Amino acid sequence: MAKLNFGGSEENVVTREEFPLSKAQEVLANETVAVIGYGVQGPGQALNQKDNGINVIVGQRKNSKSWDKAVSDGFVPGETLFEIEEALEKGTIICYLLSDAAQIELWPTVKKHLTPGKALYFSHGFGITFNEQTGIIPPADVDVFLVAPKGSGTSLRRMFLQGRGLNSSYAIFQDATGNAWNRVIALGIAVGSGYLFETDFKKEVYSDLTGERGTLMGCIQGVFAAQYDVLRSNGHSPSEAFNETVEELTQSLMPLVAENGMDWMYANCSTTAQRGALDWWKKFRDATKPVFEELYNSVATGKESQKSIDSNSKADYREKLNEELKELRESEMWQAGKTVRSLRPENQVVEA
Ligand SMILES: NC(=O)c1ccc[n+]([C@@H]2O[C@H](COP(=O)([O-])OP(=O)(O)OC[C@H]3O[C@@H](n4cnc5c(N)ncnc54)[C@H](O)[C@@H]3O)[C@@H](O)[C@H]2O)c1
Numbered sequence: 027m028a029k030l031n032f033g034g035s036e037e038n039v040v041t042r043e044e045f046p047l048s049k050a051q052e053v054l055a056n057e058t059v060a061v062i063g064y065g066v067q068g069p070g071q072a073l074n075q076k077d078n079g080i081n082v083i084v085g086q087r088k089n090s091k092s093w094d095k096a097v098s099d100g101f102v103p104g105e106t107l108f109e110i111e112e113a114l115e116k117g118t119i120i121c122y123l124l125s126d127a128a129q130i131e132l133w134p135t136v137k138k139h140l141t142p143g144k145a146l147y148f149s150h151g152f153g154i155t156f157n158e159q160t161g162i163i164p165p166a167d168v169d170v171f172l173v174a175p176k177g178s179g180t181s182l183r184r185m186f187l188q189g190r191g192l193n194s195s196y197a198i199f200q201d202a203t204g205n206a207w208n209r210v211i212a213l214g215i216a217v218g219s220g221y222l223f224e225t226d227f228k229k230e231v232y233s234d235l236t237g238e239r240g241t242l243m244g245c246i247q248g249v250f251a252a253q254y255d256v257l258r259s260n261g262h263s264p265s266e267a268f269n270e271t272v273e274e275l276t277q278s279l280m281p282l283v284a285e286n287g288m289d290w291m292y293a294n295c296s297t298t299a300q301r302g303a304l305d306w307w308k309k310f311r312d313a314t315k316p317v318f319e320e321l322y323n324s325v326a327t328g329k330e331s332q333k334s335i336d337s338n339s340k341a342d343y344r345e346k347l348n349e350e351l352k353e354l355r356e357s358e359m360w361q362a363g364k365t366v367r368s369l370r371p372e373n374q375v376v377e378a
Pocket residue numbers: 063064065066067068086087090092122123124125126128131132149150152174175176177178179180
């Protein structure tokens with residue numbers, strides 16, 4: 027395990043150089059990895075493992091869209107694709123990739139199949155950390171660990187196919203076999219992680235819930251909407267407001283920030299932009315910090331996890347979700363975005 031300096035703090039990370047795929051294949055040679063659930067993470071992790079030569083099977087409800095997707099992705103019913111219980115029985119490592127709320131419902135079934143020496147793998151610290159809400163308490167004689175890709179399952183697969191790798195965190199909650207570290211790192215490499223950084227279950231879920239509600243999705247949509255509204259109410263056209271709020275960020279500036287960092291970005295725009303951005307960033311930090319404190323507190327007190335469990339278990343969950351997504355999709359800002367996206371040259375149909 028390498029110790030790397032992250033802005034002055036030493037942290038443990040595991041790279042592919044240090045733990046190559048050949049080592050992961052060796053560690054997992056006698057294992058059957060059962061990926062339970064084929065939603066967003068399921069396909070990314072199962073397909074990457076399959077392409078990496080790991081003995082992977084999928085457990086999914088029959089007569090579902092996800093079952094059909096698994097078939098069209100190359101998993102074969104009766105050979106590498108099974109009903110959930112059959113996969114649980116066959117698997118020596120159970121990758122529990124149902125939605126966090128569904129994991130509660132299926133837990134008694136999963137527990138039944140966790141015989142001594144097996145491993146229970148998560149991609150989130152949710153079920154274990156909030157066990158008073160989820161009831162997920164594994165038996166003491168199985169390994170329990172997580173690999174949490176820091177991004178969507180869609181990106182995990184795409185980046186794998188491009189020869190790249192998404193970063194993941196890893197954590198061990200229970201080492202019953204004495205081999206949990208090798209198992210979890212091997213899985214982390216096999217699912218296509220670029221590198222792995224160490225965490226624990228509680229830190230993973232607190233940071234993940236904060237991030238997705240914060241800068242990754244909740245906050246960014248709120249900030250987009252605020253700036254777009256101000257531009258629109260001051261007479262700017264939708265195309266101008268969208269380009270200046272979203273399109274330039276995602277298409278031009280963020281890829282450069284990703285490559286070079288924010289100081290480089292500031293240094294490589296006009297002196298006018300530089301001055302303004304330097305003057306304003308602290309004001310935005312100070313304005314949003316209390317909201318982030320409120321958010322973190324809501325995560326740490328278990329309010330966010332409870333809300334997510336409650337809403338997910340309602341019968342009209344999908345219907346309500348679709349209504350809320352429709353509100354976003356049909357907002358003027360994202361309708362303008364649809365037109366803007368269609369105008370990107372790579373999205374234009376070129377006539378011969
Ligand atoms: N979505 C992501 O990109 C992402 C990223 C990092 C970590 N995670 C974590 O990975 C895990 C899986 O998340 P996901 O987003 O892939 O899940 P998901 O919401 O896509 O659901 C996964 C599967 O659960 C099945 N399912 C739902 N309810 C069920 C039930 N009652 N009984 C049986 N099957 C049921 C669905 O058919 C689906 O195949 C979660 O712990 C999540 O927090 C997800």
